[in-house]
Amino acid sequence: MSNLLNKAVIVGIGATEFSKNSGRSELQLAQEAALAACRDAGVNPQDVDGMVTYSMDTNPAIEVARGLGCKELNFFSHVDYGGGAAAGTILHAAMAVATGVAKTVVCYRAFNERSGARFGQAMSTAGMAPDARAAAYAWTLPFGLMTPASWVGMFAQRYMHLTGATSEDFGRVAVADRKHAATNPKAWFYEKPITLEDHQNSRWIADPLHLLDCCQESDGGQAFVITTPERAKDLPGKAVTIRAAAQGAAYDQHTMVSYYRKDGDRPLPEMGNVARQLWNDTGLRPEDIDTAVLYDHFTPFVLAQLEEFGFCGRGEAKDFIKNGAIELGGRLPINTNGGQLGEAYIHGMNGIAEGVRQLRGTAVNQVENARNVLVTAGTGVPTSALILGND
Amino acid sequence: MSETLTETPATAKSQALRPRPAINLDNAFFFESLNERGELSIQHCDDCNELRHPPVPMCPECNSLHWSPKTMSGRGILHSYVVMYHPIVPPFEPGYIVAVVELEEGVRVVMNLEGVAREDVRIGMPLHIAAERMDAELVLPVARPAGGAA
Numbered sequence: 001m002s003n004l005l006n007k008a009v010i011v012g013i014g015a016t017e018f019s020k021n022s023g024r025s026e027l028q029l030a031q032e033a034a035l036a037a038c039r040d041a042g043v044n045p046q047d048v049d050g051m052v053t054y055s056m057d058t059n060p061a062i063e064v065a066r067g068l069g070c071k072e073l074n075f076f077s078h079v080d081y082g083g084g085a086a087a088g089t090i091l092h093a094a095m096a097v098a099t100g101v102a103k104t105v106v107c108y109r110a111f112n113e114r115s116g117a118r119f120g121q122a123m124s125t126a127g128m129a130p131d132a133r134a135a136a137y138a139w140t141l142p143f144g145l146m147t148p149a150s151w152v153g154m155f156a157q158r159y160m161h162l163t164g165a166t167s168e169d170f171g172r173v174a175v176a177d178r179k180h181a182a183t184n185p186k187a188w189f190y191e192k193p194i195t196l197e198d199h200q201n202s203r204w205i206a207d208p209l210h211l212l213d214c215c216q217e218s219d220g221g222q223a224f225v226i227t228t229p230e231r232a233k234d235l236p237g238k239a240v241t242i243r244a245a246a247q248g249a250a251y252d253q254h255t256m257v258s259y260y261r262k263d264g265d266r267p268l269p270e271m272g273n274v275a276r277q278l279w280n281d282t283g284l285r286p287e288d289i290d291t292a293v294l295y296d297h298f299t300p301f302v303l304a305q306l307e308e309f310g311f312c313g314r315g316e317a318k319d320f321i322k323n324g325a326i327e328l329g330g331r332l333p334i335n336t337n338g339g340q341l342g343e344a345y346i347h348g349m350n351g352i353a354e355g356v357r358q359l360r361g362t363a364v365n366q367v368e369n370a371r372n373v374l375v376t377a378g379t380g381v382p383t384s385a386l387i388l389g390n391d
Numbered sequence: 392m393s394e395t396l397t398e399t400p401a402t403a404k405s406q407a408l409r410p411r412p413a414i415n416l417d418n419a420f421f422f423e424s425l426n427e428r429g430e431l432s433i434q435h436c437d438d439c440n441e442l443r444h445p446p447v448p449m450c451p452e453c454n455s456l457h458w459s460p461k462t463m464s465g466r467g468i469l470h471s472y473v474v475m476y477h478p479i480v481p482p483f484e485p486g487y488i489v490a491v492v493e494l495e496e497g498v499r500v501v502m503n504l505e506g507v508a509r510e511d512v513r514i515g516m517p518l519h520i521a522a523e524r525m526d527a528e529l530v531l532p533v534a535r536p537a538g539g540a541a
Contacts, residue, residue: 132415
């Protein structure tokens, strides 16, 4: 068991607007989000002494720190595996402040993922040195399996075959996300809910995935300030406790394409690893979670996550989510900000901000008396998740 | 399957080539076996006989670094698949199928599935895998329904 339990807090959150064309550099977005998080916390940005981001972010810690005017940095970490690192940034920051390596750490992610390099376009390794990262794509790109939707669609087809889940079951996730986005003024799809029929009628991207199974592409930045509970007592920002955070990979792990495991029939054992750590560390159970932000780059993996965390049995997520169970007022409201389908795709970081707002009581779609919130990071990759609390 | 090194007809529509695999010391044998002999070869541990794909220098079962390529039978079943519509990058055309094929030897390999209509594709269907030349430099495995007209 980790001894990190309740030893760090998120005391500030900050973000830019979420858009399709920010009109400014990714570095500017990172600095704006980081400054907003410091102001929310009541921290002088010059006193930030640690920085964490992740592998696909283009903004070096020292460049973000230059803009903030940080006097010195004692800790910087660059967490691997893209969106799977989102909650991992909070874990690294929590470890740093809990051990005294750093006092005040900013975690950030900022990109122009719609107006700049789009993740939904075909991946290419042309011009890259043939190292292990590039060579891993030799098993997919020459066959035209070149996009995140195609990689996840392969899992989704197998999952449907094994569980009897249908495209409509995936669609219920999209409907819930868009329902929540419809009442969130910060969401790209504010006041634009969809029906299950809209989902079914949306065009194919990578059959079995429709367009409305896929998250948005977005521009924006999101940042957090992490410190100790003791230091937070002297700060104006309302601190939210990091009850536990964990990273996880599983056996024979690949990035987005772990098709080769001998059992072959469990899409996300890496998230099962993370779930086991979080339940063990906190002593909490699925029924203790009041609301969750489950990473939703593509809808099918939301079902698989519900199963890996034990909210329902294997193959039973399609039944669990029926009748509005994952919508506000249901047994487990998820992605109350609208998720990455509805609010914005900020690579999992905007979901952590929603977890903080739920526990501060400031969410636009507030779950009453929320005490424990689960937030997960990217699925299909080595991943991470955390449980936040408000005491 | 070593007998079947067939030519995919060049289409007038597109001169674009498929993406090149990034080839290095760990995976070159796979593409060389296809290109030079028309064989689908999988990495085989010389010490514990474990087959592993995608290749990795060290055997996960026994940590041996000794391995050699082993030619597969060319028989397998469909494990999963996607039908691609967006984005479409030439030379691919809308509606092409990418499959995960489970070889009868036990390992799974990604390849294209051809010779079957979308509505007739079934997970578990038996497949025959042949090496097919895509262009002057690239030979890839392609799966088709076993026993059926291709």
